[in-house]
Amino acid sequence: MLVVLNAEAGTVRDLGAARVRGEVEAALARVDMDVEVVVAAGKETAAAIDAAPHRGFDTLVVGAGDGTVSYAASVLAGTDIVLGVLPLGTMNLLAHDIGLPRDLAGALAALRRAEPVRVDLGTLNGRPFHGVSGLGFFSQMALAREQLRKKRGRIVGWLIALLRALVRSGRISLEIEIAGRREPIEAYAALVTVNAFDAQGLHRSHLDGGHLEVLVAEDRGALAKIRASADVLVGSWRGNPGIHTFTAERLTIHARRRRAWVATDGEVTRENLPLRYAIAPRALSLLVPPEGLRARADAGAPDAETLHGGPRIGPG
Known part of the structure; x- marks a missing residue:
């Protein structure tokens, strides 16, 4: 070891x-x-x-x-x-x-x-990641946190980073492509997760569900942005009408710009667009404690319609 x-x-x-x-x-x-x-x-x-x-x-x-x-x-x-x-x-x-x-x-x-368990990874333009990848507000939040990491305490730095991200993140004209179908949306953030953060406290009940979940935060004005950002950060976004979620095994995010800052598992990189995401089922052997396995099993599977339904982007 x-x-x-x-x-x-x-x-x-x-x-x-x-x-x-x-x-x-x-x-x-x-x-x-x-x-x-x-x-x-x-x-x-x-x-x-x-x-x-x-x-x-x-x-x-x-x-x-x-x-x-x-x-x-x-x-x-x-x-x-x-x-x-x-x-x-x-x-x-x-x-x-x-x-x-x-x-x-x-x-x-x-x-x-702990015992070895095979879990899913996601890929961004061919590079694996284990958790989340986002642009817009999420990349601005990560950039601000990186700048403040050694200058402020963790809680104060986090709050300042949140305010900076809210100010710096503007409207992005995106197109989400799944299976050849492209859906346009005016957004200020998009987040791709490896399986769904479907349990309380930004927690995933399954790490081997074989899908990506996508959250797109629609631009509905400043107050809606603040509320949506807070909902995402505390894990209560599913009741927010301005945040649209859907799942896929593979998707592409298009934008009018050529490059964008993307935060992937907390690390920010400058990426060429379009952004191509895919799921890599059970690609990693991970040590998981027995109590962690039981907690995942007890959490139960997410609703089948949530996992396998088509994209739901735009009002309603």
Whole structure:
């Protein structure tokens, strides 16, 4: 097992790299497995992840935020190497979905009991990601958070980033293409998720449903934008008439511009349009604690019409 800890992750900075490394080594040590722990920053983090498949490791555990975890998932996609996650970043959406506690000791204890499960990934222009990808308001929010990450506290920085994103995100003329059919909409944001965030608290009940869900926030004015943005961020968007959702296995987002900022699992990149998304069913082997598996099963499957209905874009 190779454990890569991102020295720039929030928990590592807060507790100190030496302490985190010591707790990880003590918790994951096993007589039947060699465990190597690496603390890295910047390009060294990516290099350590890249090397894992070539060094003969069976398991790669990444202690970081969603962006670094997403990069590791892209490296291991389509292989039999198992990915484990330690939620040391800010949002930790994937760790939350599989039931990992937010504290380091609890997450390590859960990771010791975890079992490999095949889960879906999405792809953006051919590159895998594990959770969410968005443009418009969502990319502006991620850009603002990145700019404020080291200057403000997490809560204050998040609120300032929200205000900046609301001001900076303007109207975008989009066309959503599914199976050759293109639907135009004037929007200020679009978000693509790997399976539906269909449970309370921005949580996915299934990671192997085999579909993408798309949220398009229609531009209905400033007050509607504020309400819709808040609804998305707290996970209550399904009752908002200005937010349209639909599912697909493959879709393309067209716009009049040539390039756009896109936030994918918390990392912002400048992408050429159109944006081509697809689902990669069960492309990743992921360590999931038994209690996480039970929670997903107890949550139940989403309504069949929600998962398999056609696109519903525009008023009504």
